[in-house]
Amino acid sequence: MSFTRADVDIIRREPGFSGFYRLDILTLRHRLFAGGWGPELRRELFVRPDAVCVLPYDPWQDTVVLQEQMRVGAVDKSNNPWMIEVVAGLIEPGESPEQVAHREADEEAGLTLLELIPITRYFPSPGGSDERVHLYCALVDSRGAGGLHGLEHEGEDIRVSVWPREQALLAVEQGRIDNAASIIALQWLGLHGERLRAGAGAQP
Structure with missing residues (x-):
């Protein structure tokens, strides 16, 4: 089984901090290897240029x-x-x-x-x-x-x-x-x- 970006559901994306870099707060869920969807997760994402x-x-x-x-x-x-x-x-x-x-x-x-x-x-x-x-x-x-x-x-x-x-x-x-x-x-x-x-x- 292989997944794609479509197998991640971003429910909310909120600003956490914005300065030289940025921190976003994501609420998301993703498909599971065993099938179905996992629980909602809250994750902080450090956003910076490549x-x-x-x-x-x-x-x-x-x-x-x-x-x-x-x-x-x-x-x-x-x-x-x-x-x-x-x-x-x-x-x-x-x-x-x-x-x-x-x-x-x-x-x-x-x-x-x-x-x-x-x-x-x-x-x-x-x-x-x-x-x-x-x-x-x-x-x-x-x-x-x-x-x-x-x-x-x-x-x-x-x-x-x-x-x-x-x-x-x-x-x-x-x-x-x-x-x-x-x-x-x-x-x-x-x-x-x-x-x-x-x-x-x-x-x-």
């Missing part, structure tokens, strides 16, 4: 460009809320995921993306959020990358650094890199890095 995350990879130097910034979601549960991450940003109205990838790479890391390679799309926390992530790897020239970046008017304070691919993979294994998009992208690169290097051709 996100784009990009792992910049230099196949000629076999390096990745990663960044560090403070993340409020880690403040209560980590001794170090400055997270090591890939480039990331939210999709604004009228933008495509590809446009966001190029914009954020420039704003957050000072990088020009030479080729954008889709990895996957996924829901990071579908139990309570409607966000979907568009995940990419991007070929870049990492020579000269690094330093402090970000938009001052958005309060961004981002430190960018270049890592050997194997060192970044080790950081995932050791738990130093502990956010989903970065883990997924680096594990994908661990599987496909040699293929990307073989097909990159001469360095531009």
